Structures are given as structure tokens and as C-alpha cells.
Amino acid sequence: MRLEYSVEKPLNREPPTRDLIKSFITEAETAYDRNHGPFPYLDADTFLLRIDGAVKSPIHLSMSTLRNDFTQHEVISALQCAGNRRHTMRTEVKEVSGLDWNDGAVCNCTWSGPLLSDVLQRCELELKADNDNDSWHVSFNCHQTDVQDDEYYGASIPLSRCMDRTKMMILALDMNGSPLTVNHGFPLRAVMPGIAGARWTKWLDHIRLQPGESSNFYMQRDYKILPPHVTTKEQALAYWPLVPAIQGLPINSIIAYPEPGSTVRVSTNQPVEVAGYALPQADDGPVLGVDVSIDRGVTWEAAEIVFPGDESAEKYKWAWAIWKYQLPARLARTITPETKIWSRARDAGGNIQDGTIPWNYRGVAYNAYGETKGLCILEEEQSVNGVKHG
Ligand SMILES: Nc1nc2c(c(=O)[nH]1)N[C@H]1C(S)=C(S)[C@@H](COP(=O)(O)O)O[C@H]1N2
């Protein structure tokens, strides 16, 4: 069934985090949706990717060429919207402008297709020797559907990164081993491990090798961490050109449960389970650990990384981690509605989550400690052989 959305009302949705953290690999149906316009319904048999700009001559690649004429690579990578956790920033700090995302604008999937660098290699790049190669960008564009703020959707990444095979940038045909679904970019999307979701262009029909960043609205006037003194749209106008476009996102973690304000049952010596996900910073993964505090950061206890398990493996460099912490019953009993339970992530790059990203007008890259609070502890009656004793 075709779901029709308009440019005024695109599909933007996120799953509850309790559901999201049930599996290491997020199913396509569960993964959040972020769109700036309606979906285009495309025919993979006729769809072409055009590559132009500073190349010997522009080329057009069919989906079967991308699938059959190039070595296929697979990467496990989290995909996160820069606005993930915005709700907490706007309610805990100060109002911001943007969709009211909770903590579910993130997923963790396998993505496969040819390596971007292999495809670009085939294009015989024509960079002028007198140009500073560092300023060159590769833009990833979609002209297949209307978007809210520009003529097309566009993003760009420095050329040096695009040519670096170790960054595992993929022109993805498949998500979790099956062709992309329409909402996630069928038949082709840019997969940019370690880079904010806004750069993962869906329905990718055009790549251009160009002497600077993409001029698209979503690269130049959105997805930037404006300084804290910018508090209005009008003030932002002067700052957009001065502030870098977000590429990597900061280290992060959240607590999926117990949910804030919920009732937690404690019985005899059963620990209370606290759980969530954690994300490494940009290319600094994998996540090596998560700590939990119930005394506002005075002391921290290490949580268990449930997934991926062998967390130091290189293949989890851009993956998330699912963690659990068994809060001992005797400590759970000390919890009051004023208690805050915090989580903080640590990654292989030595980053420790401490919420360094300041309040910003667009509410992006929020990474304060994961938190749950307002819990009500309910002492359960003891149960011996199924018989309850008061
Ligand atoms: N063509 C196109 N690509 C796009 C977008 C879009 O609106 N149009 N949204 C971007 C943003 S902001 C995010 S966070 C991710 C969301 O990907 P998903 O909907 O597959 O979760 O896609 C990115 N790619």
C-alpha cells in the first residue's frame, strides 16, 4: 500500500525506546523516519545515479551496475538524526526550534552496496593541481521529491573522507540484507558511518564533485550548532554562514527504562533493571562502556554491554551499544522521586559523555547524561512458594 505524504506533512516518527533497544540490529519497520517532503516511488530498473562536477566526463550508473559491477561491502552503523533528544533540551534547558524528538530518532542497521571510493575512482576525477584538495567536497543530492526549504535535498562531505576506504562510506542498495524500503531511500541512499543522519541522502540520484560545501539549505541553514546567544530565527541569519555544518555527532547515551515518572517494583533481593543505548562519538567508536550513577555523578557503576558483546571489535566502530545495569535492591530502596539516575557512555577514542554541547536554537547534538527521574518505588510483598506474605 502506498502511503502518501505531502511536503507540508511528511512522515516523521520514532519508536518508543523500550522497543528500540530490544535488538542490536533495528528492523526497517522499527527505524525512525525523518523526511523533509513526501516519498518518491521509484523504479529501480530505470533509476540512474548521475556523477558529475570535476570528473573527466559525467557518468550515469544503473542500480544493476552498482550491484553487479562493484564489490559489495557491508557496514554496521547507527543512523542518528542530529535532532535526537531535542525534547529533553527544550524541556530541561530552554525552548528550541525543531521537531519534538524524544530519544528514538536513531537506529542501528547493516547497510550494503559498493564503496563510495570505488565508485568515485571509476569517474577519473579531474582536480586542478592548483586547488587545495581539502576544500573539495562531494555532494549527495536528491531531486526526486519536493522538500520544505529548497528545490532539492542536498548534503556534502569533504572529498578526502569520501576517498578514504577505511571510513566505509557506502552507496547503499540494501538495509539489513534486503533492498531499502521506500521510506529509507529505495533504491539508493548515501550511508555515512560516523556522520549525522542529515547527510545520508535518500533516493540519491546525483553526486557532484565540487570545490566547496553543498549550498543546499539543509547544509547551510540547518543542522548547525548555533552559539547559545542566538535565540531567534532572525538572529540565526547572521550566524548560519559562520558556524560549521554538523558532520560527526557527539558521544551519547540514554536510559530507555525505567521511564521517568514510572512506578518501579522492588521485591526482596531482585535488582531493578536499568537499560538504554549508547553511541560513540563520530569515528571514535566502538562504545567501550556505560556507567550509571544514582547520586548525581558522585559515584558511577559500570553497566553491562549486552550488545554487541565483543564491544572492542573494529566492526562495531560506528555501531551503537545496548546496555543494562542491575541496580541492587538495597540501593533501589533509597530512590525517592527526587533521585536522578544518570548514564554516561565511554568510547574507544577516550571520550566520556558529559553533556558538553550547549543549548542551541535548533536543539541539535544534545548529549547531556542519559536520565530518568521522578520514580516511585513500590515495595512488593515477599513471595515464598507463590504465597504472598505481607
Ligand atoms: N532525500 C532526502 N534524504 C534525507 C532526508 C530527506 O528529507 N530527504 N532526511 C535526512 C535526515 S535529516 C535524516 S535524520 C535521515 C533519516 O533517515 P530515515 O528516514 O531513513 O531514518 O535521512 C536524511 N536523508
Ligand SMILES: [Mo]
Ligand atoms: Mo535528521
